[in-house]
Structure formats: C-alpha cells, structure tokens
Amino acid sequence: MNSERVGIDEYLERVRSGLDRIEAGAAHEAHEAGDALLVDTRYAALRERDGLIPGALIVERNELEWRLDPLGSHRVPQAVSHDLRVVVLCDEGYASSLAAASLRQLGLHRATDVIGGFQAWKAAGLPVLPPTARP
Numbered sequence: 001m002n003s004e005r006v007g008i009d010e011y012l013e014r015v016r017s018g019l020d021r022i023e024a025g026a027a028h029e030a031h032e033a034g035d036a037l038l039v040d041t042r043y044a045a046l047r048e049r050d051g052l053i054p055g056a057l058i059v060e061r062n063e064l065e066w067r068l069d070p071l072g073s074h075r076v077p078q079a080v081s082h083d084l085r086v087v088v089l090c091d092e093g094y095a096s097s098l099a100a101a102s103l104r105q106l107g108l109h110r111a112t113d114v115i116g117g118f119q120a121w122k123a124a125g126l127p128v129l130p131p132t133a134r135p
Helices: 009-017 024-032 044-050 061-068 094-106 117-123
Strands: 037-040 086-089
Touching: 009 086, 024 037, 024 086, 024 117, 044 117, 061 094, 086 094, 086 117
Parallel strands: 037 086
Antiparallel strands: none
16 A cells, blocks of 8 residues: 555645646547547536537446446446547536546546536537437
C-alpha cells in the first residue's frame, strides 16, 4: 500500500498528464462520426437542471466502471472492447478526469474526458436537449 500523501490538486494533475483530454468540439465531432462513445456521468439533478446531450450514454459516476468494463457482467451493450474510445463528461471537467483514469486502469486505454465538461459543451453552442426533453 502506498502511504504517500498527495492533495487532490496534485493528484488531478498527475491523472490528467496521462490522458489525451479533448475540447468539447472535438468530442462532438468524434461522437457524431461514430468514433467515440460519449458518456455523461452528471447526476440526475444536473441533467434535469441543464439538459441532455443528444446521443450521449448516461451512466452516473458510481456505476461507470461496472457499466463500461467489457469483461463485466453488468456492462452496457456498447462496452464491447477495451479498444473502445470512451469520452467521459461531467459538469465541469474535474470528476471526468478521475473517471477516465479509472477506466484506463480497467484496460480501456483510449478513455479520456472533455476539458470543461458539460459547461464547456454548452458554452461552445453544441447540441443540448432541454431539461424536459428525453433522448
């Protein structure tokens, strides 16, 4: 067991150094082209407040590893390979970095996240369904 003490800011910086993080526009293009599975990990209250990204898979953070592990018994149908490019998105791009790193530890070596999260997506004018809409 590693007993090194590290603060969350340093830990986040270390985690991000191992990710090829992408801007919202690039995530949208990859998703639209079928080159990436876009996964929205925001909890229900945020989705209800701000809306949904059309076509994004909704998997709350506490279920992420179980749903995206290609070897797992609780995986979603899209979790077919460790080569799957998964682009995780949270509200502002912090928790998604940690989530992407966790997916990489499961062997999903192409997992990454969106810089700035949903808020960057929305600010870029990318598609968002109103909170009352359902995909």
